[in-house]
Amino acid sequence: EDQVTQSPEALRLQEGESSSLNCSYTVSGLRGLFWYRQDPGKGPEFLFTLYSAGEEKEKERLKATLTKKESFLHITAPKPEDSATYLCAVMQGYSTLTFGKGTMLLVSP
Amino acid sequence: EAQVTQNPRYLITVTGKKLTVTCSQNMNHEYMSWYRQDPGLGLRQIYYSMNVEVTDKGDVPEGYKVSRKEKRNFPLILESPSPNQTSLYFCASSTRTSGGGNEQFFGPGTRLTVL
Numbered sequence: 328e329d330q331v332t333q334s335p336e337a338l339r340l341q342e343g344e345s346s347s348l349n350c351s352y353t354v355s356g357l358r359g360l361f362w363y364r365q366d367p368g369k370g371p372e373f374l375f376t377l378y379s380a381g382e383e384k385e386k387e388r389l390k391a392t393l394t395k396k397e398s399f400l401h402i403t404a405p406k407p408e409d410s411a412t413y414l415c416a417v418m419q420g421y422s423t424l425t426f427g428k429g430t431m432l433l434v435s436p
Numbered sequence: 437e438a439q440v441t442q443n444p445r446y447l448i449t450v451t452g453k454k455l456t457v458t459c460s461q462n463m464n465h466e467y468m469s470w471y472r473q474d475p476g477l478g479l480r481q482i483y484y485s486m487n488v489e490v491t492d493k494g495d496v497p498e499g500y501k502v503s504r505k506e507k508r509n510f511p512l513i514l515e516s517p518s519p520n521q522t523s524l525y526f527c528a529s530s531t532r533t534s535g536g537g538n539e540q541f542f543g544p545g546t547r548l549t550v551l
Contacts, residue, residue: 359538361539361540363542368545368547369544369545370440370526370528370542370543370544370545371479371526371542372542373539373540373541376538376539414478414479416479423481423484423494424469424479424481424540425481426471426478426479426480427478428476428477428478429478
């Protein structure tokens with residue numbers, strides 16, 4: 328059974344068309360929820376860490392939020408350079424990251 | 437520049453020929469980890485290390501070995517590679533605190549093909 332589920336698997340947006348990516352999790356004892364961006368053939372690049380329900384973090388056009396069961400990555404007025412795969416991961420204990428399968432985002436001009 | 441480096445970046449080998457993928461970080465991080473990434477399966481943890489001489493299995497350790505003799509290095513060893521180990525491999529590192537998880541910094545990846 329998946330502990331981290333991301334949806335949708337793929338999302339195509341027009342430039343400027345805002346949307347949200349979802350990450351739902353079923354782990355207990357959450358010690359952090361992480362969002363990463365991954366470009367093709369490259370390593371994941373850290374975006375945000377969220378630790379408790381109600382927490383929000385922002386960076387440029389991205390905003391991450393966290394509830395007790397899920398996290399959202401909101402993308403406001405996206406640009407083509409925002410095209411990437413966005414990965415969500417949860418940490419249980421102090422060392423093990425469990426990743427979702429990612430959402431592949433394509434933003435068309 | 438703070439970074440995680442991996443070598444080689446690309447490797448094509450044959451079944452049974454021992455190989456080592458090196459990983460090095462210059463951030464003085466205690467924690468290091470290896471992942472493999474496969475289409476449809478996402479990133480899965482192979483092994484991790486909490487500090488020098490301390491290593492433990494992740495979700496998919498079969499067929500792999502690791503060692504942590506120095507803080508900055510964490511090599512991944514495939515003693516007898518098989519075609520099902522064809523994958524994209526990532527090394528990652530982070531600081532370690534008692535209060536919660538810290539973000540992991542990833543290397544650029546090693547694309548391995550086993551024929």
